[in-house]
Amino acid sequence: MSNKxxxxxxISSITITYDAINPPGLNKLPLKxxxxxxxxxxxxxxGDKLVIQExxxxxxxxxKVPNFSNYLSVAYDRSGQRDKTEALLEESYRRYPNYLFxxxxxxxxCLTRHQDPKKAFKILGGVHDLKALYPxxxxxxxxxxxxxxxxxxxxxxxxxxxxxxxxxxxxLKELDPDHHLVKQLKRKIKPSLMQRLLKPLIKWAQNxxxxxKS
Numbered sequence: 001m002s003n004k005x006x007x008x009x010x011i012s013s014i015t016i017t018y019d020a021i022n023p024p025g026l027n028k029l030p031l032k033x034x035x036x037x038x039x040x041x042x043x044x045x046x047g048d049k050l051v052i053q054e055x056x057x058x059x060x061x062x063x064k065v066p067n068f069s070n071y072l073s074v075a076y077d078r079s080g081q082r083d084k085t086e087a088l089l090e091e092s093y094r095r096y097p098n099y100l101f102x103x104x105x106x107x108x109x110c111l112t113r114h115q116d117p118k119k120a121f122k123i124l125g126g127v128h129d130l131k132a133l134y135p136x137x138x139x140x141x142x143x144x145x146x147x148x149x150x151x152x153x154x155x156x157x158x159x160x161x162x163x164x165x166x167x168x169x170x171x172l173k174e175l176d177p178d179h180h181l182v183k184q185l186k187r188k189i190k191p192s193l194m195q196r197l198l199k200p201l202i203k204w205a206q207n208x209x210x211x212x213k214s
Contacts, residue, residue: 047078117158
């Protein structure tokens with residue numbers, strides 16, 4: 001498949017770094033707040049409900065720093081607050097349309113909860129590679145690369161381009177096989193044996209239900 005349609009060949013045109021790349025607003029934060037960011041994120045991932053109030057306060061105090069809304073969405077999601085998660089991700093995308101994680105997080109909602117791949121691809125900028133989305137940048141953090149391309153792979157999977165989806169999984173696995181986004185991608189594009197066995201049964205049940213209604 002051409003790189004114009006799945007972007008796989010274009011990953012070599014960017015530099016991937018494992019060192020932190022801070023958005024401009026982050027540099028204006030007090031040192032104490034910046035140093036607390038990794039701990040806040042770790043607590044959000046654990047589903048620590050106490051961190052929610054802290055993140056809400058920080059986001060209110062520093063509305064130009066999208067990291068706080070990103071962490072807050074993780075905290076909502078991990079604590080089971082699905083409606084709040086979705087509303088926040090949509091708001092974050094509206095407020096920070098150029099923030100990559102705002103794009104990928106909202107695109108994932110459109111893919112997984114609304115089954116709307118067309119809208120998801122539009123949110124991703126309608127492009128197949130990071131360089132096309134951010135032409136002035138040459139360097140991207142590993143989490144940016146994994147987030148964008150794992151979401152893109154799910155888009156390919158949703159529109160039936162299974163080979164392109166799997167190819168991106170293989171590429172991302174080479175970059176960071178233990179990252180949760182890579183493992184999550186594999187689970188979604190490669191169903192388990194039980195899922196494969198149940199699929200025809202589910203389809204039969206759906207057809208039977210449709211026949212009974214007619």
